[in-house]
Amino acid sequence: MPQKLRHFRVPEGFRGRSKVEVQLWWIVQETIFAWSPQFAYPFRAWLLRRFGATVGRRVLLRPSAKFTYPWKITLGDDVWVGDNAVLYSLGEITVASDSVVSQGCYLCAGDHDYRVSSFPIRARPITVGSGAWLAADVFVAPGVKIEDGVVVGARSSVFSDLPKNYVCFGSPCKPVKPRECVDVDLDIGWGRQ
Numbered sequence: 001m002p003q004k005l006r007h008f009r010v011p012e013g014f015r016g017r018s019k020v021e022v023q024l025w026w027i028v029q030e031t032i033f034a035w036s037p038q039f040a041y042p043f044r045a046w047l048l049r050r051f052g053a054t055v056g057r058r059v060l061l062r063p064s065a066k067f068t069y070p071w072k073i074t075l076g077d078d079v080w081v082g083d084n085a086v087l088y089s090l091g092e093i094t095v096a097s098d099s100v101v102s103q104g105c106y107l108c109a110g111d112h113d114y115r116v117s118s119f120p121i122r123a124r125p126i127t128v129g130s131g132a133w134l135a136a137d138v139f140v141a142p143g144v145k146i147e148d149g150v151v152v153g154a155r156s157s158v159f160s161d162l163p164k165n166y167v168c169f170g171s172p173c174k175p176v177k178p179r180e181c182v183d184v185d186l187d188i189g190w191g192r193q
Contacts, residue, residue, distance in 0.1 A: 003112075003119035010121060014090075016071050017052070025051050025070060034063050048073065056097060072109070076130065091123030091142065096130035102154075104137040111142045129164070138173075149179055 015022050033047050044061040052071030059075050062083045067073055072089040075081070076097030083103040087093050090110025095101060109126045112119045124142035128134065132146050135154040140146070145161045152158060153169025162168050166175040 001117050003114065004117045005119060007118040008120070009118070014121065014123065016069055021051075022069070029066065036063050038063065048075075062103075082136075090121065092125040093128075094125070095128045096132070096148070098130050099128050099132040099134075101128070101134050102136045102138070105134050105140070106138075107140045109142055149181075151179055 028047060028051070033044055036043055040063075041060045044063065045055045045059050048055050048061070048067065048070045053067070053073040053075065055073075055075045056077035056079065058078050060080045062081060062085070064083045065081045066084075066086045068087065068089045070089070072092050073087060074092070074094040076095065076099070078098050079095050080100045081087070081095075082101060082105065085101050085103060085105045086107065087101070088106065088108045088110065093107055093109050101107065107126050107128075110121060110123050112121055122142070126140055126142070127145045128140075129146055129148035129150065131148055132150045132152070134140070134146075134152045135156075137155045138152050139157045141157070141159045144158050146152065146158065147162060147164035149165035150162045151167045152162070152173060153167070155171070156169045156173040157171035158168075158173040160172070162173065163175055165179045167177050167179050168175045170176075
């Protein structure tokens with residue numbers, strides 16, 4: 001039997017904060033956060049922290065990025081979140097240090113149980129390991145774990161966990177080859193393996 005939406009209810013405490021706090025964050029995000037100058041990365045990180053996010057050092061958040069419930073977000077040191085990226089944090093979303101969530105990415109940490117007629121909402125956490133790169137317009141499904149060092153190609157759709165240090169792409173996203181990295185000496189600008 002398909003869903004009967006008149007029976008849908010958001011479970012008590014699902015949002016993690018009161019309706020007033022949720023609405024206040026959404027107002028701040030659409031105004032002060034979004035209108036802040038491009039270079040105001042520390043200010044936007046500060047705003048997220050004020051609303052309960054755990055945000056590391058030197059985090060770069062573009063003003064058009066969206067965070068549904070900041071208190072369910074953890075960003076490590078040196079994380080980049082690009083233009084129009086959405087962290088739909090119905091469940092916990094963790095992005096570890098030195099990782100990039102590029103422009104247009106959508107991390108969806110919640111869904112509905114379609115097998116039940118009341119269409120119950122479920123929070124399902126997403127984890128992105130350290131040194132990962134989600135290229136432009138990547139979709140990450142609820143409950144997915146992306147291991148350290150993974151590169152996810154542009155416009156990929158990630159529906160299952162991805163193994164450490166692999167280049168992955170496609171829809172559904174699959175590991176294609178091991179990631180080979182070059183260590184760069186910043187003093188001279190040349191790579192060495």
